[in-house]
Amino acid sequence: MRRARRRNNDDEADVDMTPMLDIVFIMLIFFIVTAVFLDETGLDMTQPPPPPEDTPPPPNSPPAITVYVDENNQCSVDSVRSTCTGVMARIERQLADKPGASIILRFHPDAKNSVLVLLKDGVDGRGMASKIEVIEGAA
């Protein structure tokens, strides 16, 4: 008799686990879905560490095209003034004279980030090697 009763209790399953399962499934799906929510895009501006002061420049360093952006966001390519949007065209022209040159992007620290991204995006899009330098500002 007792045995039968026990079995009955087991059969009835005193604890109904359905709500707990519901909660657990919801939490699981929440975590799975939110695991992929952060979606940023960006440009890589990692620079090689500066060489120590006293190493002489390597004897056959490749030619370089220098783009300078001053504190008023005026751009110049190899000391020739240009509009910032026209810099890439100037660089292409300079590359005709200095093939395989790497680009040096020099900035005044008060130049705007939009110009930095514009130029870096431009040279990266054309697969040119580049280096970013920030000159010491008045600050």
Add this chain to the structure above:
Amino acid sequence: MARRSRTVVADEGTELNMTPMLDVVFILLIFFIVTSVFVKTPGLEPLKPEALTDAPWNPTILVAIDSSSNVWIDKRPYKLEEIRPILTALRDETPKANAIIQADRDSDVGTVMGVQELFQDLGVPTLVGTE
């Protein structure tokens, strides 16, 4: 009589032992809870410049730079000189973290590259955020 025995059979059929499934579900849940990382948002979402060659990135350390070149970390503004200990602490919390610098279009290049150099110094891979 026949029906009764049929329903009895049906009842025994639904006596599904759900313990193994619960085990698996709990393990999955605990796995996701443990591997979830809490991302501290900077506090403001600046208007970043657009770029064509930007790469997708899932950072865990987020730094924002507004148009006045204040550096925002975890909803508080700082000056460039003050952030080194904060970023070192953040890096030590999650050593293998990636970072992103969400800089406004009008923020200073000096500040952006300053933060970039700092992250490089700390060994944290970082990108400059774009739209």
